[in-house]
Amino acid sequence: MAPIVALFLSSVLIFSVFSPVNSLSYNYYQKTCPHAESMIAYAVKTATSKDKTVPAALLRLHFHDCFIRGCDASVLLNSHGSNKAEKDGPPNLSLHALYVIDSAKKDLETWCPGVVSCADIVALAARDAVALSGGPSWDVPKGRKDGRTSKASETIKLPAPTFTISQLQQSFSQRGLSLDDLVALSGGHTLGFSHCSSFQNRIRNFNATHDVDPLINPSFAAKLKGVCPKNGKSKNAGTTMDPSSTTFDNTYFKLILQKKALFSSDQALLSNPKTKNLVKKFATSREAFSKAFVNSMIKMSSLTGGQEIRKNCRVVN
CATH class of the missing domain: 1.10.420.10 (Peroxidase, domain 2)
Incomplete structure (x- = not known):
């Protein structure tokens, strides 16, 4: 295959993974789980009151999730069988505060079972983390779906601290x-x-x-x-x-x-x-x-x- 054609096909493949295929909405949970955002904010605030490193961890978690297969919470999946998941890839071994997402999800499943995606929880938690740290707040578009694929080998796609x-x-x-x-x-x-x-x-x-x-x-x-x-x-x-x-x-x-x-x-x-x-x-x-x-x-x-x-x-x- 000619180098230029190969590069083009590679670019198309990469970009297709990150295309916003799902329709996101600012009022996505207005009828199905109206208290979703406040419940997530509570989980983030509670964890931060006990550990001041939580906001930085949640912001980094969101970034590391979105840069692999889009914002699909694939970074949260456990390794299974012969498949080594993203969280066990070298750049992600220092990720922490995943328990905050678990805590919010547990509460949401009690009140609104099967409604709020883990990907939306990660995105909203990152926003809340920034706001709790004295940064800006913003309205997060919602409606993401969770991915079913997570591969440690793909974490090589994350920008490295040595990059030019x-x-x-x-x-x-x-x-x-x-x-x-x-x-x-x-x-x-x-x-x-x-x-x-x-x-x-x-x-x-x-x-x-x-x-x-x-x-x-x-x-x-x-x-x-x-x-x-x-x-x-x-x-x-x-x-x-x-x-x-x-x-x-x-x-x-x-x-x-x-x-x-x-x-x-x-x-x-x-x-x-x-x-x-x-x-x-x-x-x-x-x-x-x-x-x-x-x-x-x-x-x-x-x-x-x-x-x-x-x-x-x-x-x-």
């Missing part, structure tokens, strides 16, 4: 997301924690010429070296994504301009004129970032691809 701007652009464009969406959604890194393995490449043995990435602030690199032991002996070692890691704000973009962002993929946003200008804009205006983030979240969360309403989010019906 061209790799990031390709990954997002395959899902119908623009450079504007790339920068806005990257702002989700304002919440949470990163293990050393995700940024180790920047602080030791960067390349044949430099031990440390020349694009990282030297004092910041030294601090990270102190946090991350050589040879990765401590699997739990790491640091917060930014100093205000439980507050949804625009600090992340300010850190990029100061060369204090953790990931290569974060710093890469300055290597393209358009994305660089957006970083500067969002670093200056929290309001502009919040507005862009909401628009991009709605766009990303509208990528669908499921087939059923699971009774248990961890297994297919």
